[in-house]
Amino acid sequence: MTALEHPLDPLVIKFRQHTALKAEDEAAIRGLPAIVRWVEPGSYVVREGDRPTDCALLLSGFACRHKLTMDGDRQIVSIQIPGDPLDLQHLFLDIADHNVQTLSRAELAFLPRSALQAITLAHPNIARAVSISNAVEASVFREWVLNVGRRDGRRRIAHLLCEFAVKMDVQGLSDGAGYSFPMTQEQLGDATGLTSVHVNRMLRALESEGLLKRHGRSIAFPNADALRSVADFNTRYLHLGRQET
Amino acid sequence: MTALEHPLDPLVIKFRQHTALKAEDEAAIRGLPAIVRWVEPGSYVVREGDRPTDCALLLSGFACRHKLTMDGDRQIVSIQIPGDPLDLQHLFLDIADHNVQTLSRAELAFLPRSALQAITLAHPNIARAVSISNAVEASVFREWVLNVGRRDGRRRIAHLLCEFAVKMDVQGLSDGAGYSFPMTQEQLGDATGLTSVHVNRMLRALESEGLLKRHGRSIAFPNADALRSVADFNTRYLHLGRQET
DNA sequence: CGTTATCTTGACCGTCGTCAAACAGGGTGG
DNA sequence: CCACCCTGTTTGACGACGGTCAAGATAACG
Numbered sequence: 001m002t003a004l005e006h007p008l009d010p011l012v013i014k015f016r017q018h019t020a021l022k023a024e025d026e027a028a029i030r031g032l033p034a035i036v037r038w039v040e041p042g043s044y045v046v047r048e049g050d051r052p053t054d055c056a057l058l059l060s061g062f063a064c065r066h067k068l069t070m071d072g073d074r075q076i077v078s079i080q081i082p083g084d085p086l087d088l089q090h091l092f093l094d095i096a097d098h099n100v101q102t103l104s105r106a107e108l109a110f111l112p113r114s115a116l117q118a119i120t121l122a123h124p125n126i127a128r129a130v131s132i133s134n135a136v137e138a139s140v141f142r143e144w145v146l147n148v149g150r151r152d153g154r155r156r157i158a159h160l161l162c163e164f165a166v167k168m169d170v171q172g173l174s175d176g177a178g179y180s181f182p183m184t185q186e187q188l189g190d191a192t193g194l195t196s197v198h199v200n201r202m203l204r205a206l207e208s209e210g211l212l213k214r215h216g217r218s219i220a221f222p223n224a225d226a227l228r229s230v231a232d233f234n235t236r237y238l239h240l241g242r243q244e245t
Numbered sequence: 246m247t248a249l250e251h252p253l254d255p256l257v258i259k260f261r262q263h264t265a266l267k268a269e270d271e272a273a274i275r276g277l278p279a280i281v282r283w284v285e286p287g288s289y290v291v292r293e294g295d296r297p298t299d300c301a302l303l304l305s306g307f308a309c310r311h312k313l314t315m316d317g318d319r320q321i322v323s324i325q326i327p328g329d330p331l332d333l334q335h336l337f338l339d340i341a342d343h344n345v346q347t348l349s350r351a352e353l354a355f356l357p358r359s360a361l362q363a364i365t366l367a368h369p370n371i372a373r374a375v376s377i378s379n380a381v382e383a384s385v386f387r388e389w390v391l392n393v394g395r396r397d398g399r400r401r402i403a404h405l406l407c408e409f410a411v412k413m414d415v416q417g418l419s420d421g422a423g424y425s426f427p428m429t430q431e432q433l434g435d436a437t438g439l440t441s442v443h444v445n446r447m448l449r450a451l452e453s454e455g456l457l458k459r460h461g462r463s464i465a466f467p468n469a470d471a472l473r474s475v476a477d478f479n480t481r482y483l484h485l486g487r488q489e490t
Numbered sequence: 491c492g493t494t495a496t497c498t499t500g501a502c503c504g505t506c507g508t509c510a511a512a513c514a515g516g517g518t519g520g
Numbered sequence: 521c522c523a524c525c526c527t528g529t530t531t532g533a534c535g536a537c538g539g540t541c542a543a544g545a546t547a548a549c550g
Binding site: 048049067069070071073077089092094095097098124127128131132136137139142143145148150151192193232236237239245 | 318481
């Protein structure tokens, strides 16, 4: 809201959640040549097989990473919320191994890969921030393997919702009432390895247990502790807070 | 076999698969203070919740990363073969989010975390190599989410076997005959989100289709192309070869 | 206000889990 | 050398979680 606001502030804020940045580091980030653009829901930011030239940052709206099997089944492997870098994962890889697609209308900042690589060479703190960001995302992927591989449908969905809620809270994107949830039940199925029909059954089961409340596209958790317990949810894998050593 | 051989050569070789290193970079790696030790099968190298002080490299034998649900179900999230770094994943994270455990008798080289961090600061090429190594591992986790989430038991197992074979080939660890496979059927189940009983069924199904042959602890693939086709396997996610940009 | 996407529900079916028992192999010790 | 484990593999019967198909109800949206 102030005149000092900069489009890349969300990236600075995200990095500072995990590591200390000096004023010069932050200045260097703000000095990156960013192109900001709004895109429609369902827009591809990265496509598997692409040779990425830019790295996008999600300023507002929601996106997901996903992969497809040969016969067209889709698996969403992570959900991105405002402030998330969308393809730091590919900063050191030539060919994209998965797709990144928006789930809603979204505002993106595009940063040239070369500029980002250069900045990590010149600023060790930024290199460190990028490494931590990617390491945390890798940890989330591991948790998702566990989620999809070893929890039943009800717990899987509960776990995904807990993760979403915590990430939104950390970004300061939740009002007291609840969350505006960006996924259809079909997409929820793609993220949990279930069908939309079964997602519906489990969602209503959770609702009838009093673990969540839905009105339209928004969702609330009247008893977050109970939900976390059902979900077998522990925030450790999100590595919240400064990584000191 | 020569006098010039060094315990950390496998790490140098691994890094060189993905990026160019100068002589001084390699010298710096070989200069790291490594402690080499043999451990028994089932030894924990890292435990979830630990604050790691060392980074282990797997010199010989096999290991896996895994996580546990609250009620004790195990999910293996990756398999490590000789030459693999075992917890570069935690180099920038304070608290371990998963376990690393040997699947067989194994020879490990332990490197102090601090020394590794220092070397990445002094040698940009090594920093890059570490980033690439971690990025490739993250890509493998994504593929595992897809594997466990969207493929049936038969394809899941076939996919895991294909990945194992390719990684062994790249490391030059396969003779023409086949592979010595380090996992029990129970562990294979933990890696694919199945039970050992169902793993057995699918393994015999694949065998009766002529897609694999087993004698004791070793496995061969008489028709690798057909197996890859069943597995929906594509090497792209392994990012084999130099990452140039 | 019509059109389309999304959600909801029911009936039915298949993959995979559970439980249990038999079997093979490899190591150990008497 | 053989008996005896212990671990891992193999098999069968049965049941459940979740998939499939199809229809109808709601909500989103131009």
